[in-house]
Amino acid sequence: MRHHRLTLCLILLLQCAWLCVGTIHTTYAQQRAKYVFYFIGDGMGPLQREVGEQYLKGITNDPDATLLMNQLPVQGYIHTRSANNEVTDSAAAGTALACGHKTNNGAIGLLPDLKTSIPTIAELAHQFGLKVGILSTVTLDHATPACFYAHQANRSEYFPIAEQLAKSKFEYFAGGGLAGLKNDQQNNLDLATTNGFIITQTLGALAEQKPGMRVIALNDSPNAQRSPLPYDLERNEKDITLAEFVSHAVRLLDNDKGFFMxxxxxxxxxxxxxxxxxxxxxxxTALDDAVKVAMKFYNDHPDDTLIIVTADHETGGMQKIGKPNAAYLAGFNQSYDQFKSKLKQLVKDKATYEQAIQMATEHFRLDPFTDEHNQVMKITWTALLSGEPIKHNHGKNNQFTENCLKLAAHKAGYKFTTHGHSKADVPISAIGVGATWFKETQDNTSVPKHLYQLITGMPMSVLDPPPSPTPTATTTDEAQTD
Ligand SMILES: [Zn+2]
Known part of the structure; x- marks a missing residue:
């Protein structure tokens, strides 16, 4: 009798397990993402998000203000290391996020042998019939965007990367221009035009383009063809925002078969x-504004849309050292590039220390300076004026600027521990079809694999990754700045 009961229990258990597997399998097969928004904040670790949110609280004067990306229902983390380094660069991380494979720092869309080309999720989605858009605030042949359409051994080879963009069959590129715009023989935007792209350089011209047209949308500025977008703090009225570029991407790419951007x-x-x-x-916050545009689309198509917000790695090794100061952060109204320009002019004019420190304290609101601060700052100003070679660090700041930035970060409640990248895990947030797949902490290579399955309903056919060498370095290669 006891034996009989045990057998019955076993059968019931097995049936239960079979039913569970069946249910999981069905759910897996039924979830299809027709519209995919894949946001990548380059260098956006957890504290970068926190600082962005504090800034938002400050400028809205609302202590409850939050970033939309921090409010998405699924919040997880991804590992970031590359094939040959614990600390990745944007090329290797971009390749992992686009192709589902680890590669060496510097490589774009290739395995670590630097020869074997691997398909990107954007290419695969395009083959499946989705329209594809690639958008960035930096130049479109920079590492992260390049990882979605190009295959190149070295991320610095901008011309051949830009040439691959020009020859791409994707429907929409938008944001910065091309660092590899032209050589003596060829202009890659001319080549793109031959390949059927329309180039727009104003918001008005972009708005005139109709769905079905293939567009490269650049910013409205004299150097837009080869420049990144300005820092959002420097943006003038004519500059096109990332959110606006996303808004037009939705309009131009929307179609029955769906899109990937x-x-x-x-x-x-x-x-x-x-x-x-x-x-x-x-x-x-500028990236979060772009996420809001996607959210608006999601609200109209909740059963077909997936939004992911993640990062390739963390930059700066940020640490929290006190209570975040939202009001202080909100006072920034010029970029640090603008500060550096003003400083350069003061050096050129051989300004006094008092003039220099007045400009710096106005920009960073560092008043009151202590005697100790003044002593240190005087030395760095004298060094700048005397033209003595100043040791440039990874962020290419002189010591005067460096000290100001350090004090500003402290005042905001944080500190940076490096000018390079760190090996920290980075957040991934999601909402929509298959969003729960991104809940568990996972490797960055799993993101495009999930996306492929959610888009096509089929598992991503992947090449066997080669064995990774043991990582040795723990800080970013100094030669590799982004
Ligand atoms: Zn970087």
């Missing part, structure tokens, strides 16, 4: 390299 906030990383906390905070 990758949207990068690329200058969060640049400000992170500079350890410029105010500039960085504003870049995070």
């Amino acid at each position: 990758m949207v990068e906030g690329g200058k969060i990383d640049w400000a992170g390299h500079g350890n410029a906390i105010g500039t960085m905070a504003r870049e995070v």
